[in-house]
Amino acid sequence: MPQTAEPKLITGNANKPLANAVARRMSMHRGVQVGLCDARIERFNDQEIFVEVYENVRGEDMFIIQSTSNPANDNLMELLIMADALRRSSAQRITAVIPYFGYARQDRRTKARTPITAKLVANMIYGAGIERVLTMDLHATQIQGFFDIPVDNLYASPIFALDVKDQFKDCMDEVMIVSPDVGGVARARELAKRINAPLSIVDKRREKAGEVAEMTVIGDVSGKKCIIVDDICDTAGTLCKAAEVLLEHGASEVHAYITHGVMSGPAVERVSKSVMKSLVLTDTIAPSEAVRNAPNIRIVPTAPIFAQAILNIWNGTSVSSLFETDTLGPIYDGMYSAS
Template identity: 50%
Template sequence: MKIFSGNSNPKLARAICDAIGVELGRCTVSAFPDGETFVKIEENVRGEDVFVVQSTSPPTNHNLMEMFIMMDALRRASADRITAVLPFYGYARQDRKDQPRVPITAKLVANLLVASGANRVLTMDLHAQQIQGFFDIPVDHLYAAPVMYNYLKQKGLPNLVVVSPDVGGIKMAYAYAQVLGAELAIVAKRRKSAHEVESMAVIGHVRNKNVLLVDDLTETAGTLTAAATLLRQRGAKQILACVSHAILNQTGIERLKNSCIDELITTDSVCRPVIRGVNITTLSVAGLLGEAIKRIANNLSVNSLFEFRGGRTS
């Protein structure tokens, strides 16, 4: 088994290797003066079981091309099996035709991964679970919930309500509510544009309660901050947000700085600079991904990683 990393999240790749006691594979991933990506695998991979760790976070297109070229290089170097490890799967929000004459880019990315040499995919907290069906190769879909659950249990928040910031996240919120022994509430919203949302109503009781907002990803933080404002107006006390992938741009950072959210809990699935003025707790998923990689390499079940004390994530 050998693990290689692109440039999107080398820190996570090294942490994965440390967690399972293997060395990170040697490779050169650089750019020509005109911006084209150059890859050279610096060690023998003939007949090896190879894992390529690359989050497709911004710059999304560049990181995707790095991964495609790395897998092509590994395939031409006679690697036996190539697993694309995507802690964050980019383009996942473009998973259907919701208006005329638009692409289904999540499916296109799936096709390109296979075309470039992927024999299987390991990913975490997809925005839409049906993306697994876009592949004709095996997909192992992990959840960050066990890592989040351990941290939240240690905090021991009393009188807790788990809130989905939109109707689409009810299933995830229900899973968190079950394992934390908390109540469940929902915020109904209307999206005005790709950058702006309007929270309209709260379904459930949040007055004088501690609130945990749960979502799979945030970028502009519009959904989270609008929901937090409405919840505070409805009498919520402490407001925490739990997000698997925090791909924050400048708009999102400014919104969080001015929001009612007391703490943002996320993972290291994407590489992110230090953000001042926002209380962010970053939990590592390196152990979770490392254990999955080890089990895939040894042809063992990955299913038990979905199970943890107090409940099941799937």
């Protein structure tokens, strides 16, 4: 058990709204005020990052909340420098809460003379003095093995299951879960099992990187309300194309549930003009104003599950218990009638 009175949170610039929401949620659970550590993160004229923590953190159990999203390099360096500042200030333990783990798509060598950047980032995090990592929906689960420290990988599928049961409560027998590629079948199957829905796959073939040449639907989607499930939506090209293909194969509606809304380049415009009725994202990456204003994009919060996971780590209790609907339902109580 920790010796400190309360866990302490600190955040960089990547996703301050999520960090504030986590702090509010933890305050509600604890019945005492849990705030963000007073600190400043500045840039010199040459864009070097400087961190100064204004509070005493000696012997404290510290949690750094920082996604390594766009700008990925700046946010990653902020995380590492904050960790170094805390370590040199004698913090008892430093946990990195990384809702979106950037560079995760570079998890293997796909051709000669290419890096495995996810492993490099893992080494940098360990070298900065971070002793534990808490994240959500790693692009490849084997990245946990890149670390020489404990990694807790939360899943968005239990949250999505609650939302789907609430949004489609009158027509659950018409819902079909769809994986947008063969590699994402395990993720899609997990959600399908939770809501007792059938599973289909959109198999895509690429001629070259970033361009999809052909898509094939595996499974009968006729008359179904199809829900595409994936971990990352970047430019949304593949997602919008998959939605069109599903409708061509007889689907009545197409929706999408994506954990990390990278939403770069023309993504928001593509989704707004697409045949998808809705795109549901989590707030692991701070949504831009364009994302918030898009008529068919909706954000579901992750602060409740991250707040509870942080408290479980601090208390030394199970984090995997949050994978179960019976445990997660009360955490989201009042948000979903179907929980």
